[in-house]
Amino acid sequence: MLRSLLFKDLRLNPHLFWGAIPFFAWVAYALHEEGAPVGMLTAVSGLMGAATASTIAAREDRFHATALLASLPVPRSTLVLSRYVLGVAAGSAAFAVAAALAALLPWSPHGLAAILDVRSVMMAFVVIGTAVAVLLPAALRFGLVGVVGLFAALQVAGVGLFFVSSTFGYRQPLRLVFGSVESGILALHARLSDAGFAALVAAALAVMLWASYRASVWLVGRRDL
Amino acid sequence: MTPVPAIVRDGMAEPLLEFRNVSKRYPDFALDDVSFSLPRGYIGGLIGPNGAGKTTIVKLLLNLVGRDGGWITVAGLDPVDDEVTVKRRIGFVHEVPSYYEHLSLDAIGRVVGRFYLDWDRALFASLLREFDLPARSRFGSLSRGMRTKGALALALAHRAELLVLDEPTAGLDPVFRRALLERLSAYVAEGRASVLISTHVTSDLERLADFITYVRAGRVVLSATRDELAERWALVRGGPALLDEETRGLLAGYERSAHAVTGLTSDAPALRRLLSGRDAVVERATLEDIMFYMGRSC
Numbered sequence: 001m002l003r004s005l006l007f008k009d010l011r012l013n014p015h016l017f018w019g020a021i022p023f024f025a026w027v028a029y030a031l032h033e034e035g036a037p038v039g040m041l042t043a044v045s046g047l048m049g050a051a052t053a054s055t056i057a058a059r060e061d062r063f064h065a066t067a068l069l070a071s072l073p074v075p076r077s078t079l080v081l082s083r084y085v086l087g088v089a090a091g092s093a094a095f096a097v098a099a100a101l102a103a104l105l106p107w108s109p110h111g112l113a114a115i116l117d118v119r120s121v122m123m124a125f126v127v128i129g130t131a132v133a134v135l136l137p138a139a140l141r142f143g144l145v146g147v148v149g150l151f152a153a154l155q156v157a158g159v160g161l162f163f164v165s166s167t168f169g170y171r172q173p174l175r176l177v178f179g180s181v182e183s184g185i186l187a188l189h190a191r192l193s194d195a196g197f198a199a200l201v202a203a204a205l206a207v208m209l210w211a212s213y214r215a216s217v218w219l220v221g222r223r224d225l
Numbered sequence: 226m227t228p229v230p231a232i233v234r235d236g237m238a239e240p241l242l243e244f245r246n247v248s249k250r251y252p253d254f255a256l257d258d259v260s261f262s263l264p265r266g267y268i269g270g271l272i273g274p275n276g277a278g279k280t281t282i283v284k285l286l287l288n289l290v291g292r293d294g295g296w297i298t299v300a301g302l303d304p305v306d307d308e309v310t311v312k313r314r315i316g317f318v319h320e321v322p323s324y325y326e327h328l329s330l331d332a333i334g335r336v337v338g339r340f341y342l343d344w345d346r347a348l349f350a351s352l353l354r355e356f357d358l359p360a361r362s363r364f365g366s367l368s369r370g371m372r373t374k375g376a377l378a379l380a381l382a383h384r385a386e387l388l389v390l391d392e393p394t395a396g397l398d399p400v401f402r403r404a405l406l407e408r409l410s411a412y413v414a415e416g417r418a419s420v421l422i423s424t425h426v427t428s429d430l431e432r433l434a435d436f437i438t439y440v441r442a443g444r445v446v447l448s449a450t451r452d453e454l455a456e457r458w459a460l461v462r463g464g465p466a467l468l469d470e471e472t473r474g475l476l477a478g479y480e481r482s483a484h485a486v487t488g489l490t491s492d493a494p495a496l497r498r499l500l501s502g503r504d505a506v507v508e509r510a511t512l513e514d515i516m517f518y519m520g521r522s523c
Binding site: 011068 | 284287288289290291308309310312313315317319322323324325328332335336337339340341
């Protein structure tokens, strides 16, 4: 059943996958300068994974096909699982394609081995997994509205933070948030060369994805179609 | 969940579909204590005005909405506990069939067919030809009637034991409408499958349905076989004098003007006896009459 669901999504949305190739080519081209941030690949991969799975869920909503999908002989939990598998697979494929392009383009200063080192691959999975785990519950429960709402809420929070910072001249919260995120990512990337720590991160990622999946199953199970 | 005790009625096959005391609450609407059944090999009609709860009943059957109480069984299986098995046995035609607009029926068939063990690709292709449907046209470019035909072809191609059709004849031309009704009769004739049609167009069900369940404001107000309806229910017409205490007691609803009274009874033999020799006409009540006059209770 899972295979049938993945076939359905690939059959129904091929342009989502092929249409992204030019974008990856552009990312690969943007990496041609010496010192360009290779971490951009991981960001793009995470974005692709979460965006692909969420967009497909939102398209089901747009075509009012959610009811049709739910009337097929598939448990809702398998429907949810297929979205997670698709999200992680799309993110991984995006990373592989972008990395290959970045390494193989004639002017690229990066070798494939430099891009595909264990730390970068692990980091890509952390970004892909986190993006999928955060975005999918909202997308599956509330459809397109959920995705837009989540981004809108993040934007409002950001604008609110910026407003507080600039109005009261108190820049600490802004620095604190972005500074923490930045230093956290850098520290994580640096420590991923430690095999024990990498295993711990992989386990934490698996737990987060599992918890997100269970939450999505619960939310989708309660959804009246 | 507590197992549902089986009910076997005298002279009637065990029900393929059964609703028992089913309830579903929304903030502004409630389906309350809904019970009816449909034996294998028969056609059931679910009638009622718009907003009565027919579509909610269909959605409960398909587990598209969660129920708050009661039992539902399809061939003895619960649609929640045995979701996959039950859904494999059901063919569903939605009121407004919605598939992926950019795909052709042919492609939709390939996608949907993978989910059914009994999917018959050749049968699907022949149904598209029979229904005069363009296999390669985009679904989004089809008229509403053609979409319904396409959805029906999808439902029939996996040899469903229970066909569930929600307002299926809306948007269909009269020729195909009649052909559809004949096809449904033929589908149940072998005795393997049943059809549940939810509609407010009662004329479709007059000759077709073996069982009628009338839903109003979330409650089943009547559930009977077509023969029981013909026997028990009747329309009575007469002058204003017709409406006395005795006749009023036998009427389920009536309409009165300055010169005439028309009423509906659920006990036609008793009313005939009562009106014997009086200036009144007792005639067969159509489903539309039943829906109309029961909405005007005494």
